[in-house]
Structure formats: structure tokens, C-alpha cells
Amino acid sequence: QVQLVESGGGSVQSGGSLRLSCAASGYTYPRYCMGWFRQAPGKEREGVAAIDSGGSTDYRDSVKGRFTISQDNAKNTVYLQMNSLKPEDTAMYYCAAHYGYCSGIVGRVFGYWGQGTQVTVSS
Numbered sequence: 001q002v003q004l005v006e007s008g009g010g011s012v013q014s015g016g017s018l019r020l021s022c023a024a025s026g027y028t029y030p031r032y033c034m035g036w037f038r039q040a041p042g043k044e045r046e047g048v049a050a051i052d053s054g055g056s057t058d059y060r061d062s063v064k065g066r067f068t069i070s071q072d073n074a075k076n077t078v079y080l081q082m083n084s085l086k087p088e089d090t091a092m093y094y095c096a097a098h099y100g101y102c103s104g105i106v107g108r109v110f111g112y113w114g115q116g117t118q119v120t121v122s123s
């Protein structure tokens with residue numbers, strides 16, 4: 001059973017930075033895709049970024065150039081570095097995973113989810 005634990009959320013002012021971490025355990029297959037999703041109150045969940053075990057990455061257009069997803073295989077941890085944060089980035093951020101390589105950042109294909117970490121950006 002894959003387990004995911006997020007950390008690193010918080011409150012920052014517009015233009016600030018945060019780094020989210022997702023510690024993973026329980027993988028039984030070497031190929032996987034890990035993604036970050038977010039959901040703001042009253043809005044649908046949306047995919048933010050994804051990275052697979054081969055290092056390929058994908059981003060939603062609104063975060064390209066501001067967010068960077070990376071991984072430390074030795075620590076089984078995926079990071080989401082978020083720079084130039086905007087109030088519209090405010091949401092609960094979730095880490096998710098599925099086996100196999102990434103093919104888009106679509107929530108329904110991710111079978112494992114963390115508990116979420118709150119990110120709040122004030123103007």
C-alpha cells in the first residue's frame with residue numbers, strides 16, 4: 001500500500017515562495033507517477049504538476065515558470081517549489097501517485113492520495 005505524507009504548506013504574501021514535500025512509502029513497482037493537485041473552496045480539483053520515475057515532468061499552464069516539481073529518489077520524496085505565488089494559488093494541495101509513467105495530470109487515474117496541506121497566499 002502506497003502512503004503519501006505532505007508537508008510544507010503555510011501562509012505567504014503575494015510574490016512569496018513555499019516548498020511542499022511529499023514523502024512516499026510502500027512502492028512495490030519501480031515505475032510510478034507522482035503529482036500535485038490543488039482544490040480551492042467551491043472549485044474543482046485541478047492538476048498542478050507531475051513527475052514520473054524517469055524524471056519526465058508536466059505542468060498546468062498557469063504555474064509554468066513559477067512552480068518546479070522535483071524528486072529525491074534516495075529519500076522517496078517529491079517536492080513542489082512554488083515561487084512568485086499569487087492569491088489565486090490559494091488552495092489545499094494534495095500529493096498523489098499511480099503506477100506507470102505519467103500521462104497528463106488527471107486526478108481520476110491517481111489511486112493514492114495524501115491528506116493535503118494548505119497553502120494561503122495573501123495580496
